[in-house]
Amino acid sequence: KQEVTQIPAALSVPEGENLVLNCSFTDSAIYNLQWFRQDPGKGLTSLLLIQSSQREQTSGRLNASLDKSSGRSTLYIAASQPGDSATYLCAVKGGTGGGADGLTFGKGTHLIIQP
Amino acid sequence: DAGVIQSPRHEVTEMGQEVTLRCKPISGHDYLFWYRQTMMRGLELLIYFNNNVPIDDSGMPEDRFSAKMPNASFSTLKIQPSEPRDSAVYFCASSPLGVGGLHTDTQYFGPGTRLTVL
Numbered sequence: 285k286q287e288v289t290q291i292p293a294a295l296s297v298p299e300g301e302n303l304v305l306n307c308s309f310t311d312s313a314i315y316n317l318q319w320f321r322q323d324p325g326k327g328l329t330s331l332l333l334i335q336s337s338q339r340e341q342t343s344g345r346l347n348a349s350l351d352k353s354s355g356r357s358t359l360y361i362a363a364s365q366p367g368d369s370a371t372y373l374c375a376v377k378g379g380t381g382g383g384a385d386g387l388t389f390g391k392g393t394h395l396i397i398q399p
Numbered sequence: 400d401a402g403v404i405q406s407p408r409h410e411v412t413e414m415g416q417e418v419t420l421r422c423k424p425i426s427g428h429d430y431l432f433w434y435r436q437t438m439m440r441g442l443e444l445l446i447y448f449n450n451n452v453p454i455d456d457s458g459m460p461e462d463r464f465s466a467k468m469p470n471a472s473f474s475t476l477k478i479q480p481s482e483p484r485d486s487a488v489y490f491c492a493s494s495p496l497g498v499g500g501l502h503t504d505t506q507y508f509g510p511g512t513r514l515t516v517l
Contacts, residue, residue, distance in 0.1 A: 327403070327490055327508030373442065386432055386444030386455065387506070 286311045286378050290390035298398050299366060305359040305393045307374030312355050318387065319348050319359050320373040328373065332359070364397045371395070403509035405491050411515045417479040420512045423472055424493030432506060433466055433476050434490040442490070448474065481516045488513050 287310045297303055307317070316335045320328040332341045332348040334357070340349040347360040361368060371394045375387035404423040412418055424431045432447040446456040451468045459466070463482070468474040478485055492506040 325510070327510045328492075328506075329508070330505055333505065375442075386434075386447050386458070388444075389442035391441035 286314075286376060286388045288374055288376055288388050288390035290372075290374055290393050292393060293391070294394040294396075296396040296398060297364060299364060301364050302360070302362050303364055303395075305361070305372050305374075305395070307357040307359070307390055309355045309357075309376050309388075311378060312352050313378060314352060315377045317348075317350055317357050317377075318375045319346075319357075320375060322371045322373060322392065324370075331372075366397045366399045369395055369397045403491055403493055403507055405489075405509040405512050407512060408510065409513045409515075411517065412481055413517050414482055415480045416516075417477065418481045418485075418514060418516075420476040420489050420491075420514070422474045422476070422491030422509060424474070424491070425495075425507055426472065427495060428493035428507070429496040430494040430506075431468060431474050432492040432494070433474070434492065436488045436490060436511070437486075445476070478514075481514075483516045486515050 289308045291306045314336055316333055318333045319331045321331050322328050331346055332343055334341050334348055334350040336352055340347060345362040350357045357374060359372060371392040373392045374390040377387055403425055406421045410418060430449055433445040434442050435445055436442045443458055445458045446466045447454055448468045451471060464478055466476045488511045490508050490511045492508045494506045
């Protein structure tokens, strides 16, 4: 059974710093990996999706990398801002991806950016 | 587009009562997912539908849980009877079918229903 772990569970940094969130998964036979953002009391918003054949994806100040063989992904946030404060969740989709299989989520990293 | 709509947003009930959570997916999406989020277990997939047909319900914790999708624009998740350990935030998500019939993998989440069972 796939297990996804995110480290750290919580992180607080001053505004402007670059930071890295980590995600690891136990079964490297994944179809893709996604990073989501969750704001308090709200649903999830997809930030980046990396297919298993890709190494990284970028969107603005966000960069996500994937090392499938070692079962790891990182989310890099450049020049952090208070508006980046949220919980960041990593999720993997297993198998061949032929069907719309549900995602396996980590428990998230709760990020606070201090003004 | 209004996005995925869930109701109610908050539900407080007593143990033993029936609870029904509702979801309206984004129009035109072929897939609908129900997830549950708790502090202890994080986000877990309960069940998902494709074109109103349940495909995988292996995540449904017990027979007390049931889900239906009578049409493409409505789904319900029912708990009967409810127990305090069912307290959680329940999310509904939908996803379109991509180009060439392949699933796009981008799931759009609703705001969730926070359920408290006393």
